[in-house]
Amino acid sequence: MFEYPWTSLMKLLDEIADIGRDPVSGGYVRYAWTEPELALRDWFRDQATQRGLALEDDGNGNIFAWWGSGPDAVLTGSHLDSVPHGGAYDGPLGVVSALLAIDELRQRGVKPAKPIGIAVFAEEEGSRFGLACLGSRLLTGAVAPDQVDLQGVFEPVGRRQDILDRIGCFVELHIEQGRALQRPVGVASAIWPHGRWRLDFAGEPNHAGTTQMGDRRDPMLTFAFTVLAANKEARLRHAHATIGRVQVAPNATNAIPSSVRAWLDARAPSPEIVDELVEALRAKASERASRDGTTVTMTAESITPAIEFHIGLRDRLARLLDAPILPTGAGHDAGVLSAYVPTAMLFVRNPTGVSHSPLEYAADEDCEAGVTALADVLQDLTC
Amino acid sequence: MFEYPWTSLMKLLDEIADIGRDPVSGGYVRYAWTEPELALRDWFRDQATQRGLALEDDGNGNIFAWWGSGPDAVLTGSHLDSVPHGGAYDGPLGVVSALLAIDELRQRGVKPAKPIGIAVFAEEEGSRFGLACLGSRLLTGAVAPDQVDLQGVFEPVGRRQDILDRIGCFVELHIEQGRALQRPVGVASAIWPHGRWRLDFAGEPNHAGTTQMGDRRDPMLTFAFTVLAANKEARLRHAHATIGRVQVAPNATNAIPSSVRAWLDARAPSPEIVDELVEALRAKASERASRDGTTVTMTAESITPAIEFHIGLRDRLARLLDAPILPTGAGHDAGVLSAYVPTAMLFVRNPTGVSHSPLEYAADEDCEAGVTALADVLQDLTC
Numbered sequence: 001m002f003e004y005p006w007t008s009l010m011k012l013l014d015e016i017a018d019i020g021r022d023p024v025s026g027g028y029v030r031y032a033w034t035e036p037e038l039a040l041r042d043w044f045r046d047q048a049t050q051r052g053l054a055l056e057d058d059g060n061g062n063i064f065a066w067w068g069s070g071p072d073a074v075l076t077g078s079h080l081d082s083v084p085h086g087g088a089y090d091g092p093l094g095v096v097s098a099l100l101a102i103d104e105l106r107q108r109g110v111k112p113a114k115p116i117g118i119a120v121f122a123e124e125e126g127s128r129f130g131l132a133c134l135g136s137r138l139l140t141g142a143v144a145p146d147q148v149d150l151q152g153v154f155e156p157v158g159r160r161q162d163i164l165d166r167i168g169c170f171v172e173l174h175i176e177q178g179r180a181l182q183r184p185v186g187v188a189s190a191i192w193p194h195g196r197w198r199l200d201f202a203g204e205p206n207h208a209g210t211t212q213m214g215d216r217r218d219p220m221l222t223f224a225f226t227v228l229a230a231n232k233e234a235r236l237r238h239a240h241a242t243i244g245r246v247q248v249a250p251n252a253t254n255a256i257p258s259s260v261r262a263w264l265d266a267r268a269p270s271p272e273i274v275d276e277l278v279e280a281l282r283a284k285a286s287e288r289a290s291r292d293g294t295t296v297t298m299t300a301e302s303i304t305p306a307i308e309f310h311i312g313l314r315d316r317l318a319r320l321l322d323a324p325i326l327p328t329g330a331g332h333d334a335g336v337l338s339a340y341v342p343t344a345m346l347f348v349r350n351p352t353g354v355s356h357s358p359l360e361y362a363a364d365e366d367c368e369a370g371v372t373a374l375a376d377v378l379q380d381l382t383c
Numbered sequence: 384m385f386e387y388p389w390t391s392l393m394k395l396l397d398e399i400a401d402i403g404r405d406p407v408s409g410g411y412v413r414y415a416w417t418e419p420e421l422a423l424r425d426w427f428r429d430q431a432t433q434r435g436l437a438l439e440d441d442g443n444g445n446i447f448a449w450w451g452s453g454p455d456a457v458l459t460g461s462h463l464d465s466v467p468h469g470g471a472y473d474g475p476l477g478v479v480s481a482l483l484a485i486d487e488l489r490q491r492g493v494k495p496a497k498p499i500g501i502a503v504f505a506e507e508e509g510s511r512f513g514l515a516c517l518g519s520r521l522l523t524g525a526v527a528p529d530q531v532d533l534q535g536v537f538e539p540v541g542r543r544q545d546i547l548d549r550i551g552c553f554v555e556l557h558i559e560q561g562r563a564l565q566r567p568v569g570v571a572s573a574i575w576p577h578g579r580w581r582l583d584f585a586g587e588p589n590h591a592g593t594t595q596m597g598d599r600r601d602p603m604l605t606f607a608f609t610v611l612a613a614n615k616e617a618r619l620r621h622a623h624a625t626i627g628r629v630q631v632a633p634n635a636t637n638a639i640p641s642s643v644r645a646w647l648d649a650r651a652p653s654p655e656i657v658d659e660l661v662e663a664l665r666a667k668a669s670e671r672a673s674r675d676g677t678t679v680t681m682t683a684e685s686i687t688p689a690i691e692f693h694i695g696l697r698d699r700l701a702r703l704l705d706a707p708i709l710p711t712g713a714g715h716d717a718g719v720l721s722a723y724v725p726t727a728m729l730f731v732r733n734p735t736g737v738s739h740s741p742l743e744y745a746a747d748e749d750c751e752a753g754v755t756a757l758a759d760v761l762q763d764l765t766c
Contacts, residue, residue, distance in 0.1 A: 084633050085588070177593030194592060196636055205468070207738035208625035208648040209577060209712035210560030213618045215736045220610055220626055235596045242591035245636045246629055250467050253579055253628045253646040255739055263636040265591040329592035336408055353598045355590035356638055362727035 009367050012096045013088065016043055020082070020135070026083030027358035032061065032123035032134070033049070033153050040080040040092075044120055047099050053118070059157035060138035061122030067102055069113035072168035074381045075341075076121035079135075079333060083127050087360025087369075089175040093348065095120055097371045098175045104375040112382035114168065121333045128153075136333040140164065140340045169313060169342040169381065173269060173374050174333040175362050179353035180326050184369035187318045188309055188345035190327045191335045192240075193274050194267035196302035199226065199243075203294040205250065205258035216256055219291035220248070223260040226285040226296070230264060233280045239268035240329055241277060264298070267329045270304060307335045310342040317344050320380050321373050330355075346373055395479045396471065399426055403465065403555075410468030410741035414588035415444065415506035415517070416536050423475075427503055430482050436501070442540035443521035444505030450485055451498035457764045458724075459484070460502035462518075462716060466510050470743025472558040472750075476731060478503055480556045487758040489639060495765035497551065501522035504716045506663045511536075519716040523547065523723045552696060552725040552764065555717040556757050558745050562710050562736035567752035570701045571692055571728035573710045574718045576657055577650035578686035582609065582626075582668070586677040588633065588641035599639055603631070606643040606715035607669040609679070613647060616663045623712055624660060647681070648704040650712045654689060673760040690718045692703050700727050703763050704756050713738075729756055 020028050020036025030036045041063060048055055048065035056064040066073070078094025098118040107113065122135030129150055137143040141159030150156070176186065203219035227243045234241035245263040264281070268274045282298050289296045318325050326347070337343045348370040354360050403411050403419025413419045424446060431438055431448035439447040449456070461477025481501040486493070488695050505518030512533055520526040524542030531537070559569065586602035610626045617624035628646040645666070651657045665681050672679045701708050709730070720726045731753040 083638065084635070165524060177590045178595055179598055180595075192592070204737065204738040204742065206736075207560045207713060207740075208627055209575070209623060209650050209714070210738055211623070211736055212561055212563075213614065213623065215562055218614075218625075220629075221614055224607035224610035227603055228611075231596065231601075231604055240594070240596065241591060242601075242637070242639055244591055244631070244638045244640050245634050246603075246631050248627070248629050251628050252467070254625070254648050255466070255627045256625055257627050258740075265637050267592050331592070353589075353594055354587065355593055357588040357590075357641075359587070 009096060009100055009153045010061055010364055012100065016040060019043070022085055022357065025085040025358050028082040028088065029084060030080065030082040030127040031344045032081045033128070037081050041120065044080065044095060048118070051099065051102060058139055058160050058163055060135055060160070061154055061156065062135040062139055063120040064163070065118045066115055070111060070115055071166050073115035073116040073117050073166050074378055075119055075167050075170045076172065077117070077121070078082055078172050078174060079121045079124035081123055081125050081127065083125045083356045085358055086125070086356050087358060089360055089362050090260065090355060091124060093175050093362070093367060093370070094173040097367070097374050100371045101378055104371060105379055108375070108379070110379050110383060111230040114382040115151050116378055116382060124333055132331050136336040140336055142336055142339070147339065150205040156254045162241060164340055167341045169344070170334060171317070171344045171346065171374070171377055172332060173346040173348065173370055174332060175360065176347040176350040177330050177355035179350065181324065181347050183324060184325045184349050184366040185321060185373045186326050186349060187314055187321065187349040188328055189307060189314060189325045191307040191331060192267045192327055192329045193271040193304060193306040194265065194329065196301045197266070197272060198299045198301050199262045199264060200297045200299070201260040201289070201294055203256070203258060203292070205275065206256040208254045208256055218255050218256050219294045222285065222289045222294045222296055225263055225288045226281065228291045229236050229284045230281055233277050234266070237268060237277055238271050239266065239273050239277050243267045259348070269327065283338065290327045302362060304331065307338055309334070309338055313342050313344040317346070317377055320376060323373070346370065346377070384608060392479060392483055392754055393747055396475065397481065399423060399475060400471065401454055402426070405468055408468040408741050411471065412467060413463065413465040414511040415464045416511070420464050424503065427463065427478060431501065434482065434485060436522050439692060441522055441543050441546055443518055443543070444539065445518040445522055446503040447546070448501045449498055451495060453498055454549050455502050456498035457761055458500040458502055458550050458553045460500070460504070460554065461555050461557060461759065462504045462507035464506055464508050464510065466508045466739045469739050470507070470741060472743055472745050473738060474507060474557050475664070476750060476753070477556040477743070480750070480757050483754045484761055487754060488762055491762070493499065493762050495761070497765040499765060507716055514717045515714050516716050519719040525719055525722070547723055550724045552727070553717060553720045554700070554727045554729065555715060556729040556731065556753055557715060558743065559730040559733040560713050560738035561713065562733065564707065564730055564732045565727040567732050567749040568756045569707045569709050569730040570697055570704065571711055571730060572708045573692060574690040574698060574714060575650045575652060575710055575712045576654040576687060576689040577648065577712065578657060579684045580647040580649070580661060581682045581684050582645045582647060583680045583682070584592055584643040584672070584677055586639070586641060586675070589639040591637045592641055594639060599619060601639050602643045602677045603640050603676045605668065605672045605677045605679055606645060608671045609664065612667045613664055616660050617649070620651060620656050620660055622649065622656050622660050624649045643661055654712065665673055672753040687714065690721055692717070692721055692727050696725050696727040700729070700760055703759060706756070729753065729760065
């Protein structure tokens with residue numbers, strides 16, 4: 001019988017708990033191809049080797065560890081990189097759970113009829129080079145190597161049709177990132193459509209001390225109004241709108257700004273609602289700008305359509321696990337893969353809903369329920 | 384009779400119009416002890432020498448050009464440095480007008496009974512080292528050399544009591560920085576009290592895509608509300624409030640911020656009104672923070688009391704010129720000098736009120752009226 005190298009999921013997560021952790025924030029700073037992320041790759045390769053899995057690099061920064069070989073493989077896994085000062089679970093939980101699910105299948109004495117693979121995808125968060133799901137996009141050809149600038153850090157080979165041809169389906173386990181899941185494990189239905197818009201507010205630079213309030217054309221006022229309006233318009237539509245990034249010029253205490261640039265992140269259950277939200281905000285911001293003597297323009301920088309996961313696979317997993325089905329507002333490698341292979345996602349409950357933060361948290365028993373669920377799914381799909 | 388080196392004020396301003404001008408913004412970038420500002424000093428020394436004035440460096444970065452010597456001097460002048468992308472008049476107009484006022488006195492055949500000096504004060508805007516009126520503060524001892532960090536660029540000698548002892552009074556001519564002056568020339572009554580407060584908004588970092596609106600503790604919302612409240616509270620009190628500087632963490636498009644830091648610049652006719660404004664804003668911001676699930680703290684970084692210029696001198700100039708008396712919201716070297724010698728200011732009309740901007744503007748005929756007024760004042764005070 002297989003010897004467990006670890007006695008519990010928590011022990012495996014603890015093993016990497018100090019890698020890339022910021023001592024001040026308590027959060028993780030694990031950007032792709034930096035020292036902490038390379039240490040995590042070494043740790044993963046060592047774990048895979050201990051389990052007798054065959055390692056394969058795809059030339060795009062992604063690592064695969066295979067139990068068995070051949071076509072029609074069932075792939076699982078997630079990513080090890082983080083947002084700036086992110087939490088312990090986003091990404092690593094999917095990788096650790098995959099390792100432990102294989103342990104559990106072996107303990108159960110399962111002999112899978114199909115290969116099982118664990119993927120570690122590179123730069124899922126886009127924290128280093130600005131493009132989320134970089135590794136899975138390169139693997140699938142969703143982006144070509146000449147469309148990305150990795151600043152000489154890495155030279156990707158691009159689409160690997162031979163690997164895609166061997167994947168029968170992909171199931172990613174991930175911590176849920178809101179508070180929508182009331183039970184330990186759920187199954188994803190879809191990823192909300194979302195987009196980013198750049199907002200450029202322009203006014204008239206002037207002296208903060210001497211310019212009468214009525215003579216001002218202050219773009220900071222139009223910006224501030226737009227922040228509050230975005231929040232209100234999102235609440236009205238049960239959508240999500242965030243303005244979290246701002247650049248002010250000249251950004252001096254005693255100067256009325258000449259310009260404020262900000263970015264809107266908007267997501268909703270349907271693209272129609274995203275459009276409605278953005279158009280309502282555009283109208284309100286423009287009306288306010290005319291009162292402030294300023295101007296505002298909104299420019300779409302990226303619009304990602306809704307992604308519906310494979311319905312047959314989704315329903316099979318939900319029935320197998322007796323688990324609820326729910327959508328998510330976040331992008332994932334599973335969202336990229338879903339255009340190429342049947343894909344599903346399992347979510348583990350997030351009791352606080354906190355994500356992309358050092359405060360991200362999942363209960364130990366829910367994480368363990370996630371491992372069992374993933375083992376059940378892998379067994380069901382390979383036997 | 385004296386030979387004019389220049390035929391008009393505009394020609395003299397034109398001579399320096401290309402020094403330190405940013406070709407994109409059209410504004411001036413003339414920071415103390417940088418190449419453009421050093422070129423302006425050379426230009427001033429050359430102008431003074433052409434007029435037979437005696438140059439004196441005070442060891443604090445300030446330059447004096449003297450017509451005559453001895454005690455009870457009447458000092459005029461201003462500064463040549465700029466804010467980032469500032470206008471052509473703020474500072475240089477006072478220096479150019481001083482040179483031309485001496486030309487005009489000589490043309491009138493005036494033989495002053497007291498010395499007349501032109502001062503060029505260093506780093507008035509504080510754009511390079513962060514402390515406004517650096518040169519005049521060092522000259523007077525308002526700050527000591529060991530209280531400032533000039534990063535090795537310059538080693539000031541500090542208070543020059545011997546120079547202060549020779550100054551009977553100081554009159555600075557400056558472009559007005561609002562739209563309060565309806566005639567070509569006015570006389571300053573006072574500089575409004577003003578202060579800077581740091582505002583720290585703290586919330587909970589989270590995922591912009593997945594966090595439901597009702598679960599957020601978004602400090603950007605509290606910040607935006609506070610920007611609009613500062614504007615409203617200032618208007619109610621005929622005061623000035625500006626939030627022109629902002630820092631967001633982590634400042635990412637897909638992240639609800641963990642914190643927003645901003646700075647409030649507040650000025651009013653009296654310190655009581657400044658206090659009222661700040662306290663009203665503190666109450667409103669705190670109330671909003673409690674609704675947003677965030678926190679806000681306001682910390683005073685600097686508070687400058689009101690400066691009342693010398694009343695006798697002010698009234699003498701206003702009578703002589705039949706000019707209106709008005710306050711200003713801006714700091715000046717004259718504000719620093721006024722604590723040590725009788726000090727007054729002349730303002731030249733600013734028809735648009737624009738200041739600290741490439742769009743700053745004064746009409747040629749108003750600038751010429753300013754030279755005549757300054758010549759009248761120097762004649763009256765020295766004869």
